[in-house]
Amino acid sequence: MTTIETSTPLAVESSSPPVRPSASPGRVAFRQFLRSPSGVCGACLLILIVLGTAIGPVVYPVDPLDLVGGPFTAPSADAWLGTDYLGRDVLAGLIYGGRASLAVGAVAALITIAIGLTVGALSGFFGGAIDAALVKITEFFQILPPLLFAMVLVTLFGQKLTTITLAIGAVSWTSAARLTRAEFMRLRNLDFVKASRAAGAGDAYLILRVLLPNALPPVIVSATLAIGVAILFEGGLSFLGLGDPNTMSWGLMLGQNRNYVLDAWWAVIFPGAAIFLAVLSISLVGDGVNDAINPRLRRRM
Amino acid sequence: MSTLLKVENLSVGMRGSTGVVVPVLENLSFAVEAGRTMALVGESGCGKSMTALAIMRLLPEDFVVTSGRILLEGEDILSASPKRMRSLRGNGISMIFQEPMTALNPLFTVGDQIGEVLRWHSGVGLAEAEQQAIALLRAVQIPAPEQRVKAYPHQLSGGMRQRVMIAMALAGRPKLLIADEPTTALDVTVQAQIFDLLADLQKETKTAIVLITHDLGAVAELADDISVLYAGRCIESGDADSVVSHPCHPYTRGLLDCVPQLKLGPRPPQAWSDLAEIAGMVPPLGARGPDCAFLARCREASELCRSRLQPALEPITDDHAVSCWRKSELAA
Numbered sequence: 001m002t003t004i005e006t007s008t009p010l011a012v013e014s015s016s017p018p019v020r021p022s023a024s025p026g027r028v029a030f031r032q033f034l035r036s037p038s039g040v041c042g043a044c045l046l047i048l049i050v051l052g053t054a055i056g057p058v059v060y061p062v063d064p065l066d067l068v069g070g071p072f073t074a075p076s077a078d079a080w081l082g083t084d085y086l087g088r089d090v091l092a093g094l095i096y097g098g099r100a101s102l103a104v105g106a107v108a109a110l111i112t113i114a115i116g117l118t119v120g121a122l123s124g125f126f127g128g129a130i131d132a133a134l135v136k137i138t139e140f141f142q143i144l145p146p147l148l149f150a151m152v153l154v155t156l157f158g159q160k161l162t163t164i165t166l167a168i169g170a171v172s173w174t175s176a177a178r179l180t181r182a183e184f185m186r187l188r189n190l191d192f193v194k195a196s197r198a199a200g201a202g203d204a205y206l207i208l209r210v211l212l213p214n215a216l217p218p219v220i221v222s223a224t225l226a227i228g229v230a231i232l233f234e235g236g237l238s239f240l241g242l243g244d245p246n247t248m249s250w251g252l253m254l255g256q257n258r259n260y261v262l263d264a265w266w267a268v269i270f271p272g273a274a275i276f277l278a279v280l281s282i283s284l285v286g287d288g289v290n291d292a293i294n295p296r297l298r299r300r301m
Numbered sequence: 302m303s304t305l306l307k308v309e310n311l312s313v314g315m316r317g318s319t320g321v322v323v324p325v326l327e328n329l330s331f332a333v334e335a336g337r338t339m340a341l342v343g344e345s346g347c348g349k350s351m352t353a354l355a356i357m358r359l360l361p362e363d364f365v366v367t368s369g370r371i372l373l374e375g376e377d378i379l380s381a382s383p384k385r386m387r388s389l390r391g392n393g394i395s396m397i398f399q400e401p402m403t404a405l406n407p408l409f410t411v412g413d414q415i416g417e418v419l420r421w422h423s424g425v426g427l428a429e430a431e432q433q434a435i436a437l438l439r440a441v442q443i444p445a446p447e448q449r450v451k452a453y454p455h456q457l458s459g460g461m462r463q464r465v466m467i468a469m470a471l472a473g474r475p476k477l478l479i480a481d482e483p484t485t486a487l488d489v490t491v492q493a494q495i496f497d498l499l500a501d502l503q504k505e506t507k508t509a510i511v512l513i514t515h516d517l518g519a520v521a522e523l524a525d526d527i528s529v530l531y532a533g534r535c536i537e538s539g540d541a542d543s544v545v546s547h548p549c550h551p552y553t554r555g556l557l558d559c560v561p562q563l564k565l566g567p568r569p570p571q572a573w574s575d576l577a578e579i580a581g582m583v584p585p586l587g588a589r590g591p592d593c594a595f596l597a598r599c600r601e602a603s604e605l606c607r608s609r610l611q612p613a614l615e616p617i618t619d620d621h622a623v624s625c626w627r628k629s630e631l632a633a
């Protein structure tokens with residue numbers, strides 16, 4: 001139905017590269033990620049850890065809360081990684097506790113990013129009074145010491161895994177919000193945003209389709225890292241005795257056995273190592289994501 | 302000819318950090334006839350882009366319209382609601398930007414971006430939008446549009462992207478297209494192609510064009526009318542042939558003197574920005590006095606000019622107006 005038709009085609013400059021179908025930004029970034037050694041190592045390690053917690057019970061069907069033997073049994077054929085101060089199986093604890101720790105990490109990171117993106121996007125897009133108010137709120141949350149604040153929340157609302165997850169999300173979204181706000185402010189003045197507006201784009205389209213996707217790269221990197229931070233956080237809370245006593249997690253194992261580290265190193269070292277490896281693998285993945293996204297950013301700008 | 306856009310005594314100011322409003326545009330008036338091309342000409346910093354953005358109601362945050370009216374088919378768009386303004390953008394007026402490399406969203410295909418505009422303004426579905434996007438790409442003479450519709454901006458050259466921008470700007474079937482230095486970022490051969498394309502499209506669609514440019518060669522060829530801006534004021538305006546062949550304002554004369562080979566066709570923009578023949582610089586924002594803005598650089602300045610305020614833009618013939626105290630002497 002377009003009536004715009006021009007009869008005489010001009011000689012158009014031939015310098016344009018041919019159209020490659022696989023040039024979508026997501027695929028380009030993924031290929032780049034596969035070229036980052038740290039990213040690939042981290043991803044492999046992380047997949048191993050996740051697989052271990054997923055199929056572990058099949059290979060090693062032991063209930064982590066059962067008392068399988070005497071306390072402080074050294075690693076043996078019966079209990080591969082020994083037992084803890086109550087006589088519970090450490091390996092079973094690692095498997096089931098890993099599920100809880102990783103889930104807390106992932107969900108808390110999601111909450112962190114969801115709050116951070118929303119607050120940062122509204123703040124950076126609308127500016128003015130909305131921005132001023134949201135910045136005040138962000139600053140308020142930022143000056144609270146996060147661990148202390150999370151402890152208060154958990155004490156107030158109960159030592160349950162859901163509360164702990166929400167508390168971690170509630171105390172750690174501020175940096176994602178600031179990051180998103182800064183990106184929105186930078187992007188807001190770019191030509192393609194003005195051009196979209198000039199073509200009649202509404203606020204929702206501008207926020208969701210124009211600004212958000214372009215603001216996402218650094219947020220994705222920080223989201224990856226947020227998972228690791230949340231796992232550490234859960235560990236820290238449990239270590240301080242504020243974990244969920246009814247759900248096995250790496251932090252809980254560490255917290256409950258730390259006083260007996262000289263009698264039974266295995267009950268402390270193994271969960272500690274699990275946390276370390278999980279956080280390490282996530283940081284490596286974050287590194288790889290950063291490598292995958294940033295060269296593209298630089299080329300594009 | 303009916304008047305499509307009428308800008309009346311438009312003044313725009315920039316609010317500084319201290320709250321003082323510094324004038325950026327002063328008392329600007331011009332009109333654009335339906336289906337015709339008006340050129341806005343002037344040195345860098347004289348306020349051409351701000352004029353365009355004021356018409357789009359897309360001025361940067363610190364900039365405010367301090368007085369005047371902007372009428373699109375008689376409707377005052379300065380008092381239009383945000384909702385009304387959104388539907389006017391793209392459909393009533395649209396704009397193409399100077400820098401094609403950054404004026405497209407890098408994360409979506411050009412088909413997506415053109416299709417989106419089509420869907421806002423004509424409510425077509427996804428599949429139909431893609432077909433129309435291909436037709437538009439063909440109309441702006443992009444080869445193999447069926448494939449290019451799936452290309453990301455970084456896969457296209459500057460000239461191609463500017464064509465995509467033009468397609469996107471035309472997708473809402475605007476009555477007025479503002480082209481803010483559409484070729485400055487492109488090399489010379491491509492510049493000529495883009496100007497030809499604009500002229501061809503205008504013949505087809507009867508879209509009025511406000512062409513902002515440094516390229517007086519293109520102005521002489523394409524424009525029906527010209528407004529020359531200096532330091533945020535319109536100092537000469539009128540029929541393009543009349544202004545180019547009989548410039549009266551010393552500044553317009555200076556501009557034209559800078560392009561001695563005007564008749565040899567378009568010239569690279571560098572030749573423009575030096576303005577070798579006009580000594581001095583445009584007075585910076587906030588340093589503009591109440592007297593003739595060009596006084597400090599004017600070779601024709603007399604005692605009379607120094608003792609008076611900014612001259613009004615007054616007609617010297619039916620289709621030619623000049624803002625200069627000595628216009629009658631200079632026109633003679």
Ligand SMILES: Nc1ncnc2c1ncn2[C@@H]1O[C@H](COP(=O)(O)OP(=O)(O)OP(=O)(O)O)[C@@H](O)[C@H]1O
Nearest residue numbers: 315325343344345346347348349350351352361586
């Ligand atoms: N974002 C901004 N903040 C502050 N001042 C600005 C901004 N953009 C433009 N200006 C000032 O406003 C005035 C008018 O600028 P404008 O962009 O309209 O000039 P122009 O005629 O389009 O110039 P050019 O040919 O360089 O595009 C200039 O003095 C410029 O310095």
Ligand code: SF4
Nearest residue numbers: 593596599606625626
């Ligand atoms: S009014 Fe005087 S100073 Fe101004 S342009 Fe005319 S001659 Fe020059």
Ligand SMILES: [Mg+2]
Nearest residue numbers: 349350351481
């Ligand atoms: Mg400009």
